[in-house]
Amino acid sequence: MQYTLLILVLPLLSFIVLGLVDSKWKPKVAGTIGTVVLGIITALSYLTAWEYFSMHKIAGVYEKVIPFNTEWLRFTEFLHIDLGILLDPISVMMLVVITTVSFMVNIYSLGYMVNEKGFERYYAFLSLFTFSMLGLVVATNIFQMYIFWELVGVSSFLLIGFYYTKPSAVAAAKKAFIVTRFADLFFLLGILILSFYTKTFDFGQLTSGDASVFSGATGATFLGFSVLSWAMAGIFIGGAGKSAMFPLQIWLPDAMEGPTPVSALIHAATMVVAGVFLVARLFPVYVTYTPEVLHGIAYVGAFTSLFAAVIACVQTDIKRVLAFSTISQIGFMMVALGVSGYGEHEGLGYMASMFHLFTHAMFKALLFLGAGSVIHAVHSNEMNHMGGLRKYMPITNWTFLIACLAIAGIPPFSGFFSKDEILSACYEFSPYMGGVMSFIAGLTAFYMFRLYFNIFWGKEHKHHHTPHESPFAMALPLVFLATVTVFAGWIPFGHFVTSDRANYDIHIEWSVAGMSIAIASVAIALAAIMYRKESEVPKKLATTFAGLHKAASNRFYLDEVYLFITKKIIFNNISRPLAWFDRHVIDATMDGFANTSQWVSVKIKGLQSGQVQQYAYVFLLGTLLITLLVLFI
């Protein structure tokens, strides 16, 4: 399995080459290099998956394979940062997901970003992002994951701010980076607390089920909670920042300022699931030692999901709708992890979460790429400028419809299977949780079909020129992803990825499934009535619930709250005094050193006046002094 190292090294090399060469080569060459490299590593990761899942089972349980691990930095006898590759069912699954989606995005960008200034830079950053994300998922220890976590943040910053001449893009990139960096502070604290008590960074040791690793932490509490709870909560907050959980979700809607393929790759399929992946990676620790944190995760996820779904119902920018939909779906994944236990049937939530991650990546990427296709044709993001596009863009229409059906949870598409498993797990945890999540599933179906009907049906808008279908480079990924979405649901996921890595047969709970299909159908019908043809119903509903509508359009004013806290409270009361202190005390001391030195040197300069008599004085006095000293001491 040594070739797995190539999966990491090739995108890094591609980034370096494309970054150094920049605009000296023709853009087509850069695009081709990027895409070909991605194609190679996609093939390699399929090979890895096939080899891993068919050959590395011991007594019915998948073993953790470590083809490569070197020690990089040693802090103490026990704590050392390694760099390595850990193969394990979830990391192999993530390898497949990341490389597939990235490959599709690379092909798509050949068509979407053509004639764009900075084409080579774009492909270099895409390679960098792919490298960082891959490094994150195959990390053997938690610090390596942190390093790549930060690298992913940087790549995201670079890609969101790709149109760096647009102030809104620059502001969005800054916001994304700062919010995730703030969350990473808690992540780091969590890592440090955890490693202090367990004396290791290694995932293998932490998740091995060996209780002696955690013996250092028994009995240690802080403010009523055990230190392990604090550590795992801190680590979760880091994940919540990347995965846009409430209240750290503010950066994701603004991140739509980046090019649409970037949104597809980073903010739908891969980076935002890093938080879910983190919780899944440390799941044995969560479920055995800190179940209360796990339940907290479930509640946070549920609230976020509901919050985002409500806002998505009233947004008019199609990318924003998809962004809030992403937040909502990641909430689903977090809830599924939160309600999960460990082992056979209790671990249903874990398996469902990973299954949903897999299918969601595919159909969300498809949705974003389809939206990109529409934006490319209409040159605008707003729903008001679209309508009736199904006549002009058949491929986009059908693939988008497939994706919407999948996300709404209609069989036989993949979304139905994964979402059904999540809902079953929620109902087993608590009927209230199940009820809330089912309601949110209904909302999901509603706003997605609102989006679909507004774009492809309804009254046509006057355009400058008739919209045309996308070129081949853009259509191919759409078709591929749609195919995957149709058939992925039939994969027996429980054979591959479960909480204890043993086999688990999925069976569909028809009571839950039936109810969810019914709710989804009702929601779709409602959307059809309101949006399929032009009708007065949406406007009447908006005026009836005017307050709620306005609040939801403004994302419940959360951005304003953040701005208030940062500008009025933190800047004025903390930043300004600190800045004053820095300028007038610390700088003044440094300036004082410099000024004193200058003053002293000016005085000493006087000694070199060139005046002979002054020199004679000094000489004479010196002689007298020395003679005095010699004679009398």
Add this chain to the structure above:
Amino acid sequence: MADQIIFYILGAIIAIFSVLAVTSKRIIRSATYLLFVLLATAGIYLLLGYNYLFAVQIAVYAGGVMVLFIFAILLTNRPGENVKTELPVRRVAAGLTALAGVAFCGHVIYWNIKKVSTLVAQSDLTPQQLGHTMMGTDKYQYLLPFETISILLLACIVGAIMIARKR
């Protein structure tokens, strides 16, 4: 006894005129006072029994160096120019330094020197003795310094001419 009286007179001349020389406002007066000091110094040499040195002092210093000085003074002074005095600060500082020096050296002299002095009558130095000592090459004989000084004189002559010639 005669020695003592003559010495006191010469000593008084030296002391008074040297102080006057350095504090006089007009430079020609300083030169003149210096001349008197040099002559009195020659007298002291004579008093101590070194006639040759007396002669050399008068010939070289009083005769040669003083004439040089007078020439230089007359060449570089504009007649009728306002004589600027030094700042009082400088004079005070210099005076204090000098007094400090006097105090210190005087203390050393009077503390130490009483113990070691004798005065032995000596015979006159004859020219033959002087000649042999000056031109001899044994220990305590000064041919080498003599020749070295002649080279030095040559260098100074050439140097002075080179520096001061008209361009």
Add this chain to the structure above:
Amino acid sequence: MGDLLTNLLAGPVPIEAYLGVSLIMFFAGVYGFLSRRSMLMILISIELMLNAADINFVVFNRYLFPGHLEGFYFTLFTIAIAACETAVAIAIIINIYRNLTSVEVGNLDQMKE
């Protein structure tokens, strides 16, 4: 009173007297060197200092080393050297006067750089 004077004046001149004279002369020269403005005055002060040192040499030779002649010859050579040095110094001063039309020592501060 005449006796007192005669008794006082009997005997050889004490060595401290000579050294005292040369001390005064030397520090007069020091004062002149440190405080006068004109370069020629400084030269005069240097002459004073040199002569004071010469007196010291001669006196030590006479009182402390009877029979030897080192101090005598040292003084002789010092006089010769002082003459040379004065000649060169005056040549330089003449040159300075030609360029600056002034022999004040305060104008000569360019060597400080």
